[in-house]
Amino acid sequence: MPDKNDVIIINLDRPRVLRFGHRALKKMTAATGKDLDSIEVNGNDLDELEKIMFYGLLADAKEHNEDLKLEDMEDLLDRAPVWSEIMEKMQMALNAAFGQIEIDPNLQRVAAESKKTKKQSGTGKKA
Numbered sequence: 001m002p003d004k005n006d007v008i009i010i011n012l013d014r015p016r017v018l019r020f021g022h023r024a025l026k027k028m029t030a031a032t033g034k035d036l037d038s039i040e041v042n043g044n045d046l047d048e049l050e051k052i053m054f055y056g057l058l059a060d061a062k063e064h065n066e067d068l069k070l071e072d073m074e075d076l077l078d079r080a081p082v083w084s085e086i087m088e089k090m091q092m093a094l095n096a097a098f099g100q101i102e103i104d105p106n107l108q109r110v111a112a113e114s115k116k117t118k119k120q121s122g123t124g125k126k127a
Helices: 022-032 046-063 070-076 085-097 106-121
Strands: 008-011 016-018
Touching: 008 085, 016 046, 016 085, 022 046, 046 070, 046 085
Parallel strands: none
Antiparallel strands: 008 016
16 A cells, blocks of 8 residues: 655744644634635635645644744745745645545455455345
8 A cells, every 4th residue: 555644744934734634624614714615725815825824734833832823824934945835735735634645556456356256256235
């Protein structure tokens, strides 16, 4: 099975974990007033970008006993080496949150063999 790590590190004032768990997504949608399908991550709305990053960084701040505030995000994001890293890491973290992972071809083969075996045994059950 491929090693798929969902931990995304972004270098700001220090290396920080960017993660969108259930709590972060719930707070983010409440703060933006948008459902998950409506949130744009293209970087055109900088206030929205700050909110998205804020909620993705909250768990890391809590783990480090920091009191991160939304108004801190402007200065914090200015610490990124390049603007494109913010966008890239945000997209990677959102992809990890929604399980957009590669499918292992070996697992597909095992599932196909399992279906074939059930058909041959006459169980008639769907896999």
